[in-house]
Amino acid sequence: MPLLPFYLPDSGKFVVTSSILFSKKAENVKKNPKVSLLFSNPEGSKAGKHAVLVQGIAHADDSDLDHGWEKYLSYWRKKEPYIDAYLAEREKFGWFWKRIVVQVEPKKILAWKNGDTSQAPEEFGA
Amino acid sequence: MPSLDYQRLGNFRYAVITLIGDDGFPFSVSTDFKILPDKKIVLQKPAWPSKLDGKRVNVLFNHITGLPGGGYGERRYMLVWGTTHEDRGTLRFEPESLSEWDEKILAFDQYCAKCAPQGAKYLGTLQASVEA
Numbered sequence: 001m002p003l004l005p006f007y008l009p010d011s012g013k014f015v016v017t018s019s020i021l022f023s024k025k026a027e028n029v030k031k032n033p034k035v036s037l038l039f040s041n042p043e044g045s046k047a048g049k050h051a052v053l054v055q056g057i058a059h060a061d062d063s064d065l066d067h068g069w070e071k072y073l074s075y076w077r078k079k080e081p082y083i084d085a086y087l088a089e090r091e092k093f094g095w096f097w098k099r100i101v102v103q104v105e106p107k108k109i110l111a112w113k114n115g116d117t118s119q120a121p122e123e124f125g126a
Numbered sequence: 127m128p129s130l131d132y133q134r135l136g137n138f139r140y141a142v143i144t145l146i147g148d149d150g151f152p153f154s155v156s157t158d159f160k161i162l163p164d165k166k167i168v169l170q171k172p173a174w175p176s177k178l179d180g181k182r183v184n185v186l187f188n189h190i191t192g193l194p195g196g197g198y199g200e201r202r203y204m205l206v207w208g209t210t211h212e213d214r215g216t217l218r219f220e221p222e223s224l225s226e227w228d229e230k231i232l233a234f235d236q237y238c239a240k241c242a243p244q245g246a247k248y249l250g251t252l253q254a255s256v257e258a
Contacts, residue, residue, distance in 0.1 A: 024244060036153065038142060095242065
């Protein structure tokens, strides 16, 4: 699924927040925490033409659906400045703002230079 | 499955193949694709993983357009589950099920309303776990 991930340099983890409306992935994480994040679209990844796959262990935290995700709002705002317009209508989009925090601890990173998937990827331990 | 709109599918520029690897982790790789006149989907075979014949995979067709002030527009995706078959150096993809969203077809607030049953299901499961 297309997602908006945030990288936390202090912990080396990635974070995705997901509305309960689109929570199938969080349900899946609870059943099987092995996940991957692919950064392949230059429009979104900002990684140039390169493609990077991060495989890791995910943890879904739904202990505070209303506020647990707010600590990542500054990351979100940098990527989607218009998110404040939706926040201003928080009541209208009530369930959109009930959000699960999914943290991903990288275990292995695979990279295709220039996005050339006709070659095997380079592998890096996380 | 909901009908696959091959005309809209043809507007995507690339595809992402995902399958479960031998280590249990999902493995995703982007590749090119084309749609033949007889509506067959043909994926360019990536170098890795080496064996994709008869594999159950999902294929994501995704598009975003960066906006000058930041963020994205023209968001759309088709996520198609199916099976890949190796065929003379390419992958023939047989679609079986589909989920999709195109904000030009279904506005975001309507998409949220459509997904309310999933939200209710999640809250119901969460409530049950709290009460247990």
